[in-house]
Ligand SMILES: Nc1nc2c(ncn2[C@@H]2O[C@H](COP(=O)(O)OP(=O)(O)O)[C@@H](O)[C@H]2O)c(=O)[nH]1
């Protein structure tokens with residue numbers, strides 16, 4: 001089905017958040033320049049929304065209107081039909097002296113003549129001044145459908161209702177609340193739904209764009225689950241080895257396991273944030289269970305595990321804050337990971353293998369260290385919790401999280417896809433082995449599917 005490109009202007013007074021809105025809609029946090037001072041955007045700049053080389057929507061960011069009261073006088077002074085707005089604008093644009101005098105405004109008017117509709121962005125912290133109503137009157141001359149976008153609605157200084165009343169009085173009834181600082185993708189859908197009601201002819205275009213965004217959302221979720229599965233496998237299979245008689249090495253290795261796990265988890269957090277387009281600038285922006293973009297407490301600290309109600313087995317209790325590490329040779333894998341004793345690894349093969357691994361190592365005078373199940377439980381819980389929050393935000397539902405399916409990861413038996421990784425040191429990128437043992441890809445896909453199931457069963461997930 002061929003659909004025509006919808007051309008959309010973003011207009012309004014200076015500093016109302018026009019460029020920020022374009023950034024939100026095109027999902028490019030780098031678009032244009034955003035600043036807290038007047039006149040940052042001086043030219044009209046365009047961005048295309050589409051896929052497969054198809055442009056569905058073109059957004060045009062514009063300089064702020066700054067001189068509406070004088071402009072309206074100049075427009076009124078032009079000869080011609082009083083009620084022919086577009087004609088009046090064209091005549092204005094044909095007057096070099098006027099275009100020079102109202103440089104920025106002329107660009108906006110030219111743009112209005114070239115687009116199918118415009119979003120008029122309002123900073124609702126501002127009182128409803130005459131000059132803004134002048135802007136609306138001028139834009140009205142363009143004879144293009146206008147959608148008013150109320151920005152800064154989350155501010156305590158918001159005068160949203162006064163603005164809604166004022167807009168109704170000038171017969172602008174299509175209004176959308178928006179707060180760029182809260183960056184809530186659900187707003188995007190509401191905005192395009194409203195535009196579709198304003199623009200009959202572009203309904204197929206808008207529908208295609210929204211369908212594409214939905215597909216992207218699914219793929220994003222898939223990628224996030226794969227990243228979590230990757231983390232869990234890397235940590236499940238993480239091993240450090242020392243000579244039995246070299247006890248002095250034990251403590252630094254425990255520390256290394258702690259640090260590696262911590263960093264590996266942070267890398268996963270950053271992958272999730274990047275997938276959901278959070279940058280460092282957004283950390284103040286909340287609704288996420290993080291502090292400055294991180295989980296604040298280290299994952300191997302017994303206190304962290306206790307705070308999450310996760311039981312640990314026997315740990316080697318090294319320096320302060322390190323726990324939940326087992327020694328395979330001392331049977332740590334079976335003791336520390338209670339589920340293995342429960343026969344979770346079918347037919348006891350896992351146990352045999354791990355015992356074998358331990359015995360063999362011991363015979364060679366080596367001791368092997370790894371992390372307990374408790375750590376995997378915590379890591380899975382934290383990442384699913386974060387992902388749930390990111391998805392809920394994406395659907396404009398930033399309500400506090402209920403106890404959801406990720407809770408089960410604290411107690412239930414770990415999926416066999418993950419338990420298998422316990423016995424495959426060659427699957428962990430952190431073991432720096434020359435070659436990856438085969439089978440990791442499949443295990444990761446299985447584990448991602450197990451994680452997806454947990455996510456889908458979450459009662460509050462959208
Ligand atoms: N808190 C908050 N700040 C915003 C919002 N929209 C824009 N800003 C900030 O307001 C300033 C002006 O935004 P900008 O997009 O450059 O406005 P423009 O001049 O209309 O393009 C920047 O500092 C933005 O970060 C919003 O909805 N909420």
Ligand SMILES: [Mg+2]
Pocket residue numbers: 018019020032033034040041062
């Ligand atoms: Mg701008």
